[in-house]
Amino acid sequence: MSAHDPSDSGAAARGAEQSPPPARQVLSDSVYENITAMIMDHEIAPGARVGIETLSRTLDVSPTPVREALARLESDGLVVKRSLSGYRATELLTRQGVEELFEMRLLLEPRAAALAALNADESQLDNIEKILEAMQSHPGPVGPYASYRDFAALDQSFHEAITQAAHRPLLADAVERLHSHLHIFRLSSVPGAGEPTLAEHDRVVRSILRRSADRAAKAMAEHLTRSLERQLGHFEET
Structure with a gap:
């Protein structure tokens, strides 16, 4: 059995650092950006309900990346989650x-x-x-x-x-x-x-x-x- 070459692990680490993000992350980011643009451009009106199923059909994705995107948008302050009524776009600043x-x-x-x-x-x-x-x-x-x-x-x-x-x-x-x-x-x-x-x-x-x-x-x-x-x-x- 050959001795372990420390440079192998270093090369592997560099390779991991340079590898592209996983497809799921790319999809999640893309969905997030698309919904953000819809809110920023008022395609989703201020105060309007943000339906997960509707967005899934519009963006042709499963509900999972839409839910992930809405969670990020909630932390951004662009949507709010209310019990029973789901997500709504936040109102504009007065x-x-x-x-x-x-x-x-x-x-x-x-x-x-x-x-x-x-x-x-x-x-x-x-x-x-x-x-x-x-x-x-x-x-x-x-x-x-x-x-x-x-x-x-x-x-x-x-x-x-x-x-x-x-x-x-x-x-x-x-x-x-x-x-x-x-x-x-x-x-x-x-x-x-x-x-x-x-x-x-x-x-x-x-x-x-x-x-x-x-x-x-x-x-x-x-x-x-x-x-x-x-x-x-x-x-x-x-």
Whole structure:
């Protein structure tokens, strides 16, 4: 019997890391994305019942991945599960709801940016920069959800990466639980919001890279305030 070569296990581990995700996971993710788009684009109206069997027929899949997707969407705050009546799409934020959401963000995220400037390690700084660079190659929030999904996901990743870099797990968890990007983007796209958003993000990043806690907090507060103004302006227009 030949001796065991340690490199064999290393090669196996690398092979496992590089292997594609299982087909079931791919299907589950695809169903999740499809239902998310239906909710974001109001194909499933706010407050409407979300039927598992109906979605199974529409998407031509079994009920299992639909149930898995709805469980994820419940944690995202896009559907709610009620006893006896099943799942329903959550209602849209009102103007007051938007103001309260940003009130919470203004309490949490400037502090997170300040702590990120002090505590972020080099890999976290690199990651924040990479997310900002990736956002610059994607269109902003105009048209159906599919057209700006990547921008919205990167926008959320940008804010969450900053809170992770603060090295305050409870703070990061609080920001993530708001699911603010899904709720805001679901209201309706705000034409022209992409360019100012990127410019404001850039100021946040430069402040964090300079390790300036005060500037980072100020830049984040300015970004959130202007974002709120854009949303409220859209409410007035509609």
